[in-house]
Amino acid sequence: MIDFIHSLSQLLVYVFLLTGIYFLFSTALGMIRFPDFYTRLHAGSKCLMAGGIAVLMGCIVLEGIGFVSLKLIVLILFLVITNSIAIHVIASFADNYNILPKTIVENDSDE
Amino acid sequence: MINLIFNLLMIFLVITAFFMVFTKDISNSVIALPVFGVILVVIFVILQAPDAAMAEAIIAAGLTTVFFVITINKTEY
Amino acid sequence: MLYLILAIVLSAILTFYRVIKGPSVPDRIAAMNSIGVMFLLVLVLLSYYFERKIFIDVALIYGVFLFINVLVMSKYFSEPEKGGVGD
Numbered sequence: 001m002i003d004f005i006h007s008l009s010q011l012l013v014y015v016f017l018l019t020g021i022y023f024l025f026s027t028a029l030g031m032i033r034f035p036d037f038y039t040r041l042h043a044g045s046k047c048l049m050a051g052g053i054a055v056l057m058g059c060i061v062l063e064g065i066g067f068v069s070l071k072l073i074v075l076i077l078f079l080v081i082t083n084s085i086a087i088h089v090i091a092s093f094a095d096n097y098n099i100l101p102k103t104i105v106e107n108d109s110d111e
Numbered sequence: 112m113i114n115l116i117f118n119l120l121m122i123f124l125v126i127t128a129f130f131m132v133f134t135k136d137i138s139n140s141v142i143a144l145p146v147f148g149v150i151l152v153v154i155f156v157i158l159q160a161p162d163a164a165m166a167e168a169i170i171a172a173g174l175t176t177v178f179f180v181i182t183i184n185k186t187e188y
Numbered sequence: 189m190l191y192l193i194l195a196i197v198l199s200a201i202l203t204f205y206r207v208i209k210g211p212s213v214p215d216r217i218a219a220m221n222s223i224g225v226m227f228l229l230v231l232v233l234l235s236y237y238f239e240r241k242i243f244i245d246v247a248l249i250y251g252v253f254l255f256i257n258v259l260v261m262s263k264y265f266s267e268p269e270k271g272g273v274g275d
Contacts, residue, residue: 021195024226028199031206031219040206044218048225055192055229059236068241071248072232078251079225086221086258093262094214112190113237116197123201130208138265142216143207145257149227152250156234156243164246173253177260184264 009061016058023051036102037094045087052079117157124150141179148172189237193230200226217261224254 030043056076063069127150131143148171155164203226206219228247235243 017192020229021192024196024199024229027222027226028202031203031222037212037215040215041218044222048222052225052229056232059232062236068244071244075232075244075248075251078248079228082251082255083221083225086255086262087218089259089262090214090217090221093217093265094212097212097214112194116190116194119194119197119201123197123204126204138213139207139216142213142220142261145220145254146204146207146223149224149250152246153227153230153234156231156246159238161240161242161246164243165249168246168250168253172250173256176257180260180264 013058013062016054016061020051020054020058023047023054027051038091038101041087041091045083049080049083052076052083113157117154120150120154120157124154137183141176141183144176144179145172148176189233193233193237196226196230196233200230213265217258217265221254221258224250224257228254 024047027043027047030047031040034040034043053076056072056079060069060072063072124147127143127147131140131147134140134143148167151171152164152168155161155167200223203219203222207216207223210216210219228251231243231247231250235241235247
């Protein structure tokens, strides 16, 4: 029984880490290939946080219960609060530069 | 394998430094400075020096960039 | 574990293309934020590879200073005739 739980934990670690690697690589691909500033910001916000949370959760499952996993939980909470504030500040800063989206929606075009 | 990552980080450090020196606008150079700092932090961690890495993370990736940004804002560029 | 670190470093090198060839300053700041978070995850994974858990403290301290960097750049890199963002 203990052996089964151990192997299940190892499988969970691999699933979390591979999911994190997939999301981080899609962040890099989105930063290169997206045509517009706001879509690049979307890739830098959501995909990056999904990859970061997945990698840190894999590290927590690999560690077990202890003081180090408490530090990793604090790091997850800090990243979730911090990166959303940073992306919001960048998006409100881009208002000074008059960057227009490249594909304009119908309702936005009459301004 | 760790040697491959170390050499890759060294090449990335050289690319970042060349971009910082040879770009035209001065704000692009200041934006590339924290990237230089964090690559240097990872290199110090691979070389087993966590105290030097901590000092590098505070000084090069934190305070120097903030001072440069405020200085560029105060002057005419 | 080392293949994961290699994949994250390659992703950061690919993201640095946007810092070189971004059309405007906010593009470069967003790409710099992405590169910073990727190397923070590299620091956490390296602490598991070397079996020394003190390296997580370096990652925590770097996270704080990355946030301060992005805030200060967004506040002071505005157009000179318009004034700062927060003012």
